[in-house]
Every structure is written in structure tokens, then in C-alpha cells.
Amino acid sequence: MANQALLKRVYRDSLGLLTDLYELTMAYAYWKNGLADREAVFQLFFRKHPFKGSYAICAGIQTVIEYIENFHFDSEDLTYLEGLKTPKGTPLFERAFLDYLQGLSLNLDIDAMQEGTLVFPYEPLIRVKGPIIEAQIIESALLNIVNFQTLIATKASRVCFAAQGDHIVEFGLRRAQGVDGAIAASRAAYIGGCHSTSHVLAGKLFGIPVMGTHAHSWVMTFEKEKEAFVKFARTFPESSIFLIDTYDTVTGVEQAIAVAKELEKEEIPLIAVRLDSGDLYKLSNIVRDKLDAAGLTDTKIMATNELTEQIIADLKHQGAKITLWGVGTNLVTAKDQPALDGVYKLSAVADEKGAWHYRLKISDQVIKTTNPGISQVRRYFDKGKAVADMLYDVEMGSGTEVIHHVDFASKVQVNEDWDYEDLLVPMLRKGKSVYSHPSIVEMRENTYAELERFDPSIRRFLNPGQFFSGIERKLFDRKLKMIDEIQKR
Amino acid sequence: MANQALLKRVYRDSLGLLTDLYELTMAYAYWKNGLADREAVFQLFFRKHPFKGSYAICAGIQTVIEYIENFHFDSEDLTYLEGLKTPKGTPLFERAFLDYLQGLSLNLDIDAMQEGTLVFPYEPLIRVKGPIIEAQIIESALLNIVNFQTLIATKASRVCFAAQGDHIVEFGLRRAQGVDGAIAASRAAYIGGCHSTSHVLAGKLFGIPVMGTHAHSWVMTFEKEKEAFVKFARTFPESSIFLIDTYDTVTGVEQAIAVAKELEKEEIPLIAVRLDSGDLYKLSNIVRDKLDAAGLTDTKIMATNELTEQIIADLKHQGAKITLWGVGTNLVTAKDQPALDGVYKLSAVADEKGAWHYRLKISDQVIKTTNPGISQVRRYFDKGKAVADMLYDVEMGSGTEVIHHVDFASKVQVNEDWDYEDLLVPMLRKGKSVYSHPSIVEMRENTYAELERFDPSIRRFLNPGQFFSGIERKLFDRKLKMIDEIQKR
Known part of the structure; x- marks a missing residue:
């Protein structure tokens, strides 16, 4: 297929x-x-x-x-x-x-x-x-x-160069220029060097690896952020990534760590946490320290939020502790040109x-x-x-x-x-x-x-x-x- | 349909x-x-x-x-x-x-x-x-x-505002973002206020009026520009628009006028001439003068070439003699955003x-x-x-x-x-x-x-x-x- x-x-x-x-x-x-x-x-x-x-x-x-x-x-x-x-x-x-x-x-x-x-x-x-x-x-x-x-x-190739080998997820569907603006973009982004796409139809049509976690709405469905994390992790015991900035990133990572610790006995690892707002350099370092201090050294940090090749290069240069990047609008619309x-x-x-x-x-x-x-x-x-x-x-x-x-x-x-x-x-x-x-x-x-x-x-x-x-x-x-x-x- | x-x-x-x-x-x-x-x-x-x-x-x-x-x-x-x-x-x-x-x-x-x-x-x-x-x-x-x-x-509405009621043809297909980047754009551009599209599939799907002339390649197929114009006009005796800048705009309009005069006896009118390069203000005034001097006061001037709402507004303000505008890439990709x-x-x-x-x-x-x-x-x-x-x-x-x-x-x-x-x-x-x-x-x-x-x-x-x-x-x-x-x- x-x-x-x-x-x-x-x-x-x-x-x-x-x-x-x-x-x-x-x-x-x-x-x-x-x-x-x-x-x-x-x-x-x-x-x-x-x-x-x-x-x-x-x-x-x-x-x-x-x-x-x-x-x-x-x-x-x-x-x-x-x-x-x-x-x-x-x-x-x-x-x-x-x-x-x-x-x-x-x-x-x-x-x-x-x-x-x-x-x-x-x-x-x-x-x-x-x-x-x-x-x-x-x-x-x-x-x-x-x-x-x-x-x-070409744009994808630039984004991959900026990320120095890190994993790049293309997730531009929501702001792409029309249906095929998304389908064709996912195809081209993968050929250009991206590692995966969030776009399921493109995954099916072309055999591109697909990747996805949850949105703020999942967290907001529950009264407590922690409950949202526990339920998500138990649903995906082998692949859960938590989005931690629905209310406050620092509290969010603390909740995520608490949940990860609780689920250790069920052998449910926390694959990664995702940041979607704020200063990604600063927050990724805070989050990395907290994860490491909790012994979650294998838990990765993913970042999204209007990323471009320049922002990624700059964050890498400054030492952001991010190894998984989600790039959407700027990639699939080639926003600067x-x-x-x-x-x-x-x-x-x-x-x-x-x-x-x-x-x-x-x-x-x-x-x-x-x-x-x-x-x-x-x-x-x-x-x-x-x-x-x-x-x-x-x-x-x-x-x-x-x-x-x-x-x-x-x-x-x-x-x-x-x-x-x-x-x-x-x-x-x-x-x-x-x-x-x-x-x-x-x-x-x-x-x-x-x-x-x-x-x-x-x-x-x-x-x-x-x-x-x-x-x-x-x-x-x-x-x-x-x-x-x-x-x- | x-x-x-x-x-x-x-x-x-x-x-x-x-x-x-x-x-x-x-x-x-x-x-x-x-x-x-x-x-x-x-x-x-x-x-x-x-x-x-x-x-x-x-x-x-x-x-x-x-x-x-x-x-x-x-x-x-x-x-x-x-x-x-x-x-x-x-x-x-x-x-x-x-x-x-x-x-x-x-x-x-x-x-x-x-x-x-x-x-x-x-x-x-x-x-x-x-x-x-x-x-x-x-x-x-x-x-x-x-x-x-x-x-x-929204972009189309801005382009139409700039053109002060002039006819706007959307012709973005060739640089649109994918197939549906073109189809959906033609639909939206028409809803936003455009008058027609060059895009035939969009015309068929939505009932948008379609419009089109010829490219430089038509002119280049022949040894003489004049021959290209005559053959095109006889093919479309009621709707021919000549693209006059394949080699030189001023020579081009002179050729177009000569052909129009020749075809007057066959009752083939020259609907419009199209400019696709150069200073559109300057050229449209030269072309207008030449057309008017030849009695072709009904022949319109169309302009294309990377137009934006700002360029159109500026040209209108300065008195460009253009009343038909073809807007492509900048409209259908909303290039500035x-x-x-x-x-x-x-x-x-x-x-x-x-x-x-x-x-x-x-x-x-x-x-x-x-x-x-x-x-x-x-x-x-x-x-x-x-x-x-x-x-x-x-x-x-x-x-x-x-x-x-x-x-x-x-x-x-x-x-x-x-x-x-x-x-x-x-x-x-x-x-x-x-x-x-x-x-x-x-x-x-x-x-x-x-x-x-x-x-x-x-x-x-x-x-x-x-x-x-x-x-x-x-x-x-x-x-x-x-x-x-x-x-x-």
C-alpha cells in the first residue's frame, strides 16, 4: 500500500x-x-x-x-x-x-x-x-x-539540518493550504528528510511513519491534570507522551513525574513530555533537570509551537534539552516563502x-x-x-x-x-x-x-x-x- | 453541477x-x-x-x-x-x-x-x-x-478593494500549494470577491466563471509574433486577448494593433492586450495611447506578473491604465502570510x-x-x-x-x-x-x-x-x- x-x-x-x-x-x-x-x-x-x-x-x-x-x-x-x-x-x-x-x-x-x-x-x-x-x-x-x-x-531538508539529526515530526495538516496542501506536503517533507508525520492519511498513502500524542483538550476533559496523564498512560502503556503545558509547564512536569513514578510498578514508561509554549530553552532545561532528578533520564523532551529551522538551530546552539521536534505550519506552508x-x-x-x-x-x-x-x-x-x-x-x-x-x-x-x-x-x-x-x-x-x-x-x-x-x-x-x-x- | x-x-x-x-x-x-x-x-x-x-x-x-x-x-x-x-x-x-x-x-x-x-x-x-x-x-x-x-x-477581498471594482482573475494554480491548494483557493477567492478564475477544474466544480488567453509559448511557436496573433484571433474571433511582451512590449502592441486593424474587416475585435513584465504604470500608459490613437478605445489592458493588493492599489493610485488584473501566487498562497x-x-x-x-x-x-x-x-x-x-x-x-x-x-x-x-x-x-x-x-x-x-x-x-x-x-x-x-x- x-x-x-x-x-x-x-x-x-x-x-x-x-x-x-x-x-x-x-x-x-x-x-x-x-x-x-x-x-x-x-x-x-x-x-x-x-x-x-x-x-x-x-x-x-x-x-x-x-x-x-x-x-x-x-x-x-x-x-x-x-x-x-x-x-x-x-x-x-x-x-x-x-x-x-x-x-x-x-x-x-x-x-x-x-x-x-x-x-x-x-x-x-x-x-x-x-x-x-x-x-x-x-x-x-x-x-x-x-x-x-x-x-x-527543500524546507524539510533545512529543518533537519537545523536539528542536527534529532527526530522531526511534520504536523502541518491543520494549517496547510487545503487537503492536498497537507497530503503533498507530508510526502515532500518526508522525502526532504523528516522522520515522521502526524498526518494519518499521508501515513497510509505513502507509508510514512506516523506519530501523535494528545492535545490540551484531553487534559481539560478531566478535573485534574494528573488524572488525564494516568488515563492516557494506561491507554498507551508503551508509547505515551504527555503534553505538560495546559495550565503551567513546571507544575505539569511535576504531575507527569508523579504519574510516571506511580506507573513504574506497572512497567509503563514515560516516553517523552511535550512543551508547546513558553521559552523552550529555559523550560527544557528545567524539565530536564526535574526528569533527571527523578531518575527519568530516558524520558525525552519534545517541543512544538511555531518552530522554524532558525528557531531550532538557535535553540540547539543555546543548549536546549530537546531531541524531538514537531514542525507544522512553517514547514508545510514554507511560511517565509x-x-x-x-x-x-x-x-x-x-x-x-x-x-x-x-x-x-x-x-x-x-x-x-x-x-x-x-x-x-x-x-x-x-x-x-x-x-x-x-x-x-x-x-x-x-x-x-x-x-x-x-x-x-x-x-x-x-x-x-x-x-x-x-x-x-x-x-x-x-x-x-x-x-x-x-x-x-x-x-x-x-x-x-x-x-x-x-x-x-x-x-x-x-x-x-x-x-x-x-x-x-x-x-x-x-x-x-x-x-x-x-x-x- | x-x-x-x-x-x-x-x-x-x-x-x-x-x-x-x-x-x-x-x-x-x-x-x-x-x-x-x-x-x-x-x-x-x-x-x-x-x-x-x-x-x-x-x-x-x-x-x-x-x-x-x-x-x-x-x-x-x-x-x-x-x-x-x-x-x-x-x-x-x-x-x-x-x-x-x-x-x-x-x-x-x-x-x-x-x-x-x-x-x-x-x-x-x-x-x-x-x-x-x-x-x-x-x-x-x-x-x-x-x-x-x-x-x-480575506486576501481576495483585499485584492478586490485595491482594484476598485476592476475585474480580478485568479490564476494561482501553477504555484498553489498542491492540487487542493489550488481548488480550494479558487473557491475561496471567488467567495471573497474575485470575478473569475483561470482554473478550469474549479470552474467546473463550483461554477466559477473561467477566463484565459495564451502564453508566451504560443507566440514563440511561430517565427513572427504577428502570425501568432492573427492565428489566435481567428481561432477566437470573439474573445481574443494578446499577450504582447514575449519579445518587447512596445513592438508587441504595435503588432497587435496592426493585426486588429487587419481583422477589422472580418469583424474580429481585439478584446484586450496583456502585459506580463516591466513597469506596468509606464507600459500601460504607452499601450493605452497607442491603442487609442489607432481607434481601439474599447480594447482593454490586462496586467499580470506577481501582483499583490499593494501593487495594484499603488498602480491605480498612480494612474495605470489597467482595468483587468490577473492575480496568482500572491493571492492563492497568501504569500505575505x-x-x-x-x-x-x-x-x-x-x-x-x-x-x-x-x-x-x-x-x-x-x-x-x-x-x-x-x-x-x-x-x-x-x-x-x-x-x-x-x-x-x-x-x-x-x-x-x-x-x-x-x-x-x-x-x-x-x-x-x-x-x-x-x-x-x-x-x-x-x-x-x-x-x-x-x-x-x-x-x-x-x-x-x-x-x-x-x-x-x-x-x-x-x-x-x-x-x-x-x-x-x-x-x-x-x-x-x-x-x-x-x-x-
Whole structure:
């Protein structure tokens, strides 16, 4: 059951309409002008790392692949589209187009990064190749899925770094952005490095370990806090964690200790106590001292309450006696930057004879200008450590000189001794799977393994180190030439 | 089809596991200790308006009601729960409890605010009354749904205020937080005041008007921008909007005008041009002048590109010639504050004999202490204008003196001439519907009508005016007495 496909298990058929209307109006215009089957290449990438960081963790790919494999419009979808009208009241789409959509399934070639891969700006996470109408129509859904999961996996990785190996429970469901804002976030947070989730549906869907205790309401149900603790501990004799701040944390831990002592003869251990308010540094030290003095040295301290990676890092630095952290809202909404700026851009289109014409979208800033062609990302390693990424064009081939994506004066010469890997992996060919997704546990392991291959400086929160990522020289020259030509038109 | 229930149409059965594990561990503990059917009251409220504003728009209620009506666990859910283990490897829940869950349907009494109602801190948006196990188990889902939709409806209301009646298209799908982060956001944004969405699935599910044009990729498919415009206009002879900044906005509008002139004889009007980059004030004025000079005075100017309510307000203030706004990421993720701090707190619990015992959760700050009892919110009107809200206890009855929720020195005496409305409306009794949800169009109209009843100062972005919202005197006194008692324990 674990790690089965998200979309099919959560959503009803079909998600064909999970799209912006302009994808459908463009699809209609391609179809109407006889261009529907023209081959095209689109690339999905982002321009800036989230959270002022220096890396991102690719996530959401399996969800995307499943979306593409199952893409279709059902008859209810078509009835809806048939009812759409122009401002003048005439049908927006003609019936023959809707018939075409009814028979449409996707025959695309998809190459994508594996989940857990570290990714840098301007590098395609997904490359889509195939009939332009098909490649266009999936834009909105791909961006929705990959932008969000990559954002949250990256955030989770930061939270885990702050906690220095401590156990992180993700518990964002209650303030996540919608139902799937929670489901997809739990998935991505686990891939990014979290240890468990409070979210039971995510646990079931993906096989993520679930964790949970009790709320203030449990304590408040009883006249006495102590009674609440005793009853909870007897219900969960092997896994009870007490929330001790319903009325007062210090009194709360004293009650918890009294209960733990009382239940020792029943061999019911107190696994942990949870703090949900107040100064977590101060309180965790007081609570630790009291627990230790009572001989409860194995009882852990868990903390919750609007935690962020910065707060956790700061508390660790100061010596808070916490080894179990619950992170909710700030993790699943990525509160300090709740969206990744991923885009999906046309980079090549074939003519009637099938010859490729490269495309770019220019901008006032050259760094916002897109990369043309059919890209692949090659990652070079020197003695096992990643040293540079090269974006190259698969038609033009890889070279030996890499120009930095933003700072064109900065270059790297590829050393013959370096190993390399091409990061975009074939996943679909003509819409059929040619890739076997690893389990979610393996994806998470992949994240940790990937991080080991990079200089640790990129994980620093303040002034993180920069990893070199650039464009292969031939592609770079061609790009500049194309910009020139467009500007001269 | 329009405005039918979200959850049933989007998600598969069942959403019983859309919950934090601790709701289930508490449920187990209630059940195990013979307390499952003990009557309790929980109240869902927030403590602070989002976006440094002075009001919020209630949304998500219909979704919540449907969730409760359809609540159940299916056999796959129970199989999953049966497999959960304690750290020692023993089953977390005993089989008899899972059998109990299998038969569980909710028999709760739900009173809630109607969608589109203006709501203020500490006022329950939802009051839940019934067996404590049922009232507890729905906490996470209720918070997930209501926190997010209320947040986005409020944000949309702000964006609409900034645009002074201009048409607002919500187009956040591509960077929304997950699939439902987009679906639920489109719903809430429309209730909050937006005019249309780009999101086709939301259009279909809720009957929201959909709108869309074309992307840069359409233009880039062709060798010449002009060819792209001509082909698009002939495809949509009654509704074409051209995106004019693929290469250069000024050249783009000149191309658009040339095409519009050429197509005049075919009676194909140019509805609007869209700007997606650059200085929108400057460009909109240049574009307006060029359109007007060409006699295209009816052609509108649409703007997109990371818009916020502040940017729109500022551009309107400066005289940008834009009357159609597309707002995406900042609207659907509420980028400046991506979560509402709504909480769900136990406020009363019955004893074995059915007598109510009021409950509150104290905190170092009195304003974070919860309100006890079984609350209702009464809104007073003086000559049609809202003047004060009173939180009162339905058992103790309403009074005439209201103490401000935060500033206890500030009071209001209820005037006998004032009209009033009680805002919490019965929606479910013993789990059965006693309320008929208005259409989403009516909900949106409700939002606009509600705003008319309040002083316009509350909508200001900087230093907004404050609406008086407080606690009825008898309830206030009782609350202080309870705090005293707890502190003396």
C-alpha cells in the first residue's frame, strides 16, 4: 500500500481539467491551425533557490509521471467545456475539438530528475518532448505539483539540518493550504528528510511513519491534570507522551513525574513530555533537570509551537534539552516563502519537416532569458564530491567549458579525471513508463546521500556557499546569437 | 453541477484519515476510558486578523459540513490503523476500537457562520457540540479547511478593494500549494470577491466563471509574433486577448494593433492586450495611447506578473491604465502570510449526569486564554451599520455590557434601539442537515453585502480602523473567576 501513486488513490478520475483555461485555448488554437502534432520541447525550471538558500531538493516527480500516464478527459469534463461561452454567448470550443480531446491520451517523452536530487537554478527538473498540444496542456499541473513538493522537500531538508539529526515530526495538516496542501506536503517533507508525520492519511498513502500524542483538550476533559496523564498512560502503556503545558509547564512536569513514578510498578514508561509554549530553552532545561532528578533520564523532551529551522538551530546552539521536534505550519506552508518560482518554457519547436528550431523568451534581464534547445544536466564529481553542473544541449553535445548561469565571467573547465552523471533520466517514452520509481524511503535516503556529495557550506542558513552551475559554451554562444537576432528584428 | 460539494466530487471516499494521529490516540483514550459519549463543546476561532488587516471573510463552511456528513472510515482505513505499532511492536489500537470506528458516523450539532460573513478574532466560526470523541476527531480537518479558505477569501477581498471594482482573475494554480491548494483557493477567492478564475477544474466544480488567453509559448511557436496573433484571433474571433511582451512590449502592441486593424474587416475585435513584465504604470500608459490613437478605445489592458493588493492599489493610485488584473501566487498562497492561526478549543464538557462544566486553557498572556462555555456571537447594528459584536454564552444568556476581547478597559453598552443578528447558524443537528447552503454566487454577494454594513475604515491597508468585538459581561466575569481558580490549584 505504501508509496502507491498519490493522485489515483486520493482523487477521483479525472484531473484533465486541473489546468488553466489558457492551456485549453492554446490547445484549441494549435488544433485549429493544424499544429497540434508539431513536435516541441518544454523545460520546467526555477530561477532562484527558495529561502535564500543555495540548493533545492527535487520532489513531486512520481506524482507528475502518474498524472501524465493517467491524463484524460471524461465525458463530464467535456460537457463542461462544451458549455463554456465567449462574451457574445457563442460556444468557446467547437464540438470537433472536444471530440479530439475525448480521444486524447499523452504520448510524451519525459526526462526528469529523480526525487531527492539536489537541483540548482536554470536546470530543468523535467524536460517534456512531444506533440506541442500535449506538452502545452500539462503545464499548469506540472508546475503545481513540482513547485510545491520541491519547495517543501527543500524546507524539510533545512529543518533537519537545523536539528542536527534529532527526530522531526511534520504536523502541518491543520494549517496547510487545503487537503492536498497537507497530503503533498507530508510526502515532500518526508522525502526532504523528516522522520515522521502526524498526518494519518499521508501515513497510509505513502507509508510514512506516523506519530501523535494528545492535545490540551484531553487534559481539560478531566478535573485534574494528573488524572488525564494516568488515563492516557494506561491507554498507551508503551508509547505515551504527555503534553505538560495546559495550565503551567513546571507544575505539569511535576504531575507527569508523579504519574510516571506511580506507573513504574506497572512497567509503563514515560516516553517523552511535550512543551508547546513558553521559552523552550529555559523550560527544557528545567524539565530536564526535574526528569533527571527523578531518575527519568530516558524520558525525552519534545517541543512544538511555531518552530522554524532558525528557531531550532538557535535553540540547539543555546543548549536546549530537546531531541524531538514537531514542525507544522512553517514547514508545510514554507511560511517565509510559500511558493517556488518554477516556470515551464518552450525551448524548441519542429517545423513541418521535423527540423528543430530553438526558441527562447527574452527579457530586459539576460538572466531571465530562457535557455533554448533540448537540455540535459551533467553533474561532475571530483573524488566523489560534486564540483560543477553543466547544462548542455543533447543535439549539440557536451563540451569542456561551462559558463556560469548568472555571472558570465565565471567559468569552469571540465577536468578529464572527473566522473559525471546526467541528471535527467528517461521516465516516459511515448507516454509509456521506462522508469521504476524507488520507494519513498529510498527517495529520502537519496536526499541524504545526495547531500553528502556536496560541500556542506551550501546548507548554511546565512551566506551559504555557492555551487557552480552553468551552461556549456556552445549552447551559451548560440543563446547569445539568438538574443541578438531577436533584438535586431 | 455548479457549487456542488467539493470533497465528494474531487476526492475518493473516505477522508476519515485526514486527521492528525493524536486525534485518533485521544479518541482511543476516550473510548477506552468510557468517555466516548461524554458531551463536549469545541469552538474554532482565530486570534489575529491576517495581513495586518481588521477583518476576515469566513469561508470553507460548506466544505466542512460536507466533510462531517460524509465522515466515515472504510475497511482499507481500518486495515491501515490495525497495522500501526507502538515502539515495542505491539498494536497501537485494539481491534474492538477499530470495530467501533468502523461503525462510527457523526451525530454532532454544528453551528457556524455563513460563508461571506465578516468575522473578528476570538469569535467562533464553528461551534461543535456532541460526543467528545466525535467532536475531537474532526479537529484537524476542520482547521485545515476553514483556516485556508478563510485566509484566501480575506486576501481576495483585499485584492478586490485595491482594484476598485476592476475585474480580478485568479490564476494561482501553477504555484498553489498542491492540487487542493489550488481548488480550494479558487473557491475561496471567488467567495471573497474575485470575478473569475483561470482554473478550469474549479470552474467546473463550483461554477466559477473561467477566463484565459495564451502564453508566451504560443507566440514563440511561430517565427513572427504577428502570425501568432492573427492565428489566435481567428481561432477566437470573439474573445481574443494578446499577450504582447514575449519579445518587447512596445513592438508587441504595435503588432497587435496592426493585426486588429487587419481583422477589422472580418469583424474580429481585439478584446484586450496583456502585459506580463516591466513597469506596468509606464507600459500601460504607452499601450493605452497607442491603442487609442489607432481607434481601439474599447480594447482593454490586462496586467499580470506577481501582483499583490499593494501593487495594484499603488498602480491605480498612480494612474495605470489597467482595468483587468490577473492575480496568482500572491493571492492563492497568501504569500505575505500563508497561514491563518485558527485553533479549535474545548470550551465545555458534561459530567456523567449531563451537567456542563466549562473549560478554558490558560496561558501566560490572558488574551491567549480561551473562552469557556457554549458561545454565540451577536452582531449589533445601528441604522443598518454594524457597531459591535458580543460573544455571549447561550446558557447564561446575552447581557447589555460588552468588554473588549483584548483591551479590557474598553466597553460598549448595548443600546435598546440596535438591531442584532446571531451569527452562528444551526447547520447540523445530530449530524443531519438543517441548513441549505446558498450558491457560490450568493456567497460572493453575501461578502459584498456584508462589507457594506461595516465602516469602510476597516478595509484600509495601513492602520485600518478597528471594529469593536468583545465578551458579554457575565461570561467575562466567569472567565476571570475560572482563571483565578486554575492559578490557585
